[in-house]
Amino acid sequence: MTNKIFLLATFIGVPLSVIGSLLHWSSILMFVIYCLTIVALSSFMGRATESLAIVTGPRIGGLLNATFGNAVELIIAIFALREGLIGVVLASLTGSVLGNLLLVAGLSFFMGGLKYKRQHFNVFDARHNSGLLMFAVIVAFVIPEVFAVSMNETKTLTLSVGISIILIILYLAALFFKLVTHRGVYQHKNDVGSHHEEEPEWGRNKAIGILALATLAVAYVSENLVHTFHIVAESFGWTELFIGVIIVAIVGNAAEHASAIIMAFKNKMDIAVEIAVGSTLQIAMFVAPILVLVSLFFPTSMPLVFTLPELISMATAVLLMIVISNDGETNWFEGATLLAAYIIMGIGFYLL
Template structure:
């Protein structure tokens, strides 16, 4: 599979450049760009997995989520530059739904087919549950409610204030987890068979180099991908909402999808859960606020105000994930529940 992705990158990057210069069909370019980004994301996933072996599950999961979200952040910034506010907000929604329902669901399901019962750190799960409820239900729903009574300028001011608070709290959460309370809550992971020694695929230097080069390549391809959204949406009858929630989110989070499933198959559920939930928290508490602040430098600013379907589906995903993960255990049936929820929501956004 690694050779396949390498072949796709070797072919995809020149095709992306040629197609852009020769003005190929938007549909063909859309497919080439998406496949190339997914292949590049696989290299980002392998590099962060190598770093995770050296740094441990928490930092490894954080690294994977960070570089995985870097792809989406790059795509979103170029979309903001084009004034595609709806696509950006939809892609943020898609990230939350994709990580909590699709990534976690596939991890629980596929891992559960191999192991009847998988466990992960119950204290981390409960800590993350509180943050999820705050980040999505409090920080996303409240701006929507207040925006009904505020004018556009005040809504944007409110969004800026919330964004700054979210970023500061996210940094405080990292400081809490990685510094002041690192190693304090270790119970709850008994039974997980990941005490064996592992050798990273790549050394630290090579892994960081691959991450840097992959990120640069993704930046180039992503900028061109954004220009195909409108034409592809018209061709297939896809709404701006569907493109953002499903297509951009899946492409942008390809690295996390692959890595979380691989970790679950290896019964490393601490890493798999950290990738799925940690990535969601990073999107809600860092990526989204950063995009709000970045949008101030473009002609059209982006308030932190989602549509009602986006909010309802995100809140539903958070509550479902909190209930399922709070016991620190998973199995294939819980994965099936999460996947079923994602399919139902996906059909709804397609029809919408």
Template sequence: MVNKLFLILVLAGVPLSVAGSLMHWPSVLMFIIYCLTIVALASFMGRATESLAVVLGPRIGGLLNATFGNAVELIISIFAIKAGLIEVVLASLTGSVIGNLLLVGGLSFFMGGLKFKRQKFNVYDARHNAGLLMFGVVVAFVIPEVFAQTMSESETISLSVGISIILIALYLAALFFKLVSHRGVYQSNEGGAEGRHEEPEWNKKIALTILAAATVAVAYVSENLVHTFHEVGETFGWTELFIGVIVVAIVGNAAEHASAIIMAVKNKMDIAVEIAIGSTLQIAMFVAPVLVLVSLLFPTAMPLVFTLPELIAMVSSVLLIIVISNDGETNWFEGLTLLAAYFIMGIGFYLI
């Protein structure tokens, strides 16, 4: 039923997005059409990566889900940088971090916990991810803010570029560690075997084709979505900060939202956690640095400097998810705790 609804939204949304952009329909109407179309396309990306996860295993499946899910955010952000909306991009990165950790993680733990009393996942991965989260968010994002206080604008950009290169190098090293040099060393004790007997919805070739087609469609819709932000913000009284932290982050990460919850309800917590936390790591250690480097190609370069509310929200989210997930198991109440933290931050960003 839900899959049919998303299919209808894609078949209707993509043509309407093209027609509306060519005929210059009202921005608020097009904003709604673009968002629904991106969410529907993201659901196909989620189903395709779920099929690949069955074939390739939870780690690679979760990584693919995070990568293609974050591709949406990356595409939206590049067009936003091109339009000079640096504040929106930084806010959307903040929204992705707190959204993946608190909203996606919280909904996954909560929905899965309603069905299963206790859900376990690979504790070694959880502890490994905890260290990377502390580095990727707490260290790499706080340091530029501290040093930028006594630096000129050009020096701040240089610092951001240097940190970005280090982040990308460490992220690639982390992938090599998990997928090559230490693959299988810290094996999950949970029934990964059951995933091997499950039939994927689509075979590898079809899944990859759907992923590619959906990504191209999302790129087109996202470019047009960015141009509606200003008028939509004025119409609803939303600030660029709120649009970036809440709206763009939720729309841009719709694929992870859907897939992580589905996996949690199926008690495949290794994949659900890999999507939520792995996606956050990819945002902090790859997407954000890439955007800094890409911004050098445009008139306005983007420094890796966030506002104080954004920094505190991200650091708090990281500390909370580490405390909750470090034991390798979770329940519905812990998920509800993460969701409560997300809504508190959402209220704060709305009122700023």
């Protein structure tokens, strides 16, 4: 039933997005249409990556899901950069970190915990990811803020570019470590062969084709969505910070939200955790640095400098996630704790 709704929303939303854009419909109406269309398209991306996850296994499947889920946000962010909306882009990066670690993981732990008393995942992956989270968010994001206090804009941008290059190199090294040199070394005993027990909804070629088409459609809709931000913000009294942290982050990560919850409900916690944490790492160590480098080609460049509320919120989310996930098991109450933290931060950003 849910799949039919998303299918209907896609076949209605995409034509409406094109027609509304050509006929210059109300920006608020188009904002709603664009958001719903992106969510519908993201559902197909989620189903396609779920099919690929069954074929390739939890680690690569989770990585694919995070990558294509973040592709939506990367596309939105690039168009926002072109419009000079630096605050929205930085806020959307913050929102992605908070959304993945608190909202996606929280909903996954909570929904899965309602069905299962205790759910387990690979504790070695959790501890490995904890170190990367500490580095990517707390070290790489806080350092530019600290040094930017006594630097001019040119030096701050130079520092941001240097950090971005280091982050990309380390992220690629982390993938090489996890998928090549140490693939299977820390594999949980329950993971072995588990992904062969279920038949994928779509074959590999069909899943890849759907991913490609959905990504192209999202790129078109996202470009138009960005143009509605100013009017929507003025109409509802929202700040750019709130739009980026909450609205763009939720819409941009819709595919991951749905996939992670479905995986948790099926007791596939390795994939659910890999989607939530792996996506955060990809945002912090790959997407954010790429956006810094891409911004160099636009009139307004983007330094990797966040506001104090953004930094404290991200650091808090990282520390909370590490404390909860380092034992390799979850329950519904831990999910509720993560969700409560997200709601508190959301209220703060709304009132800021």
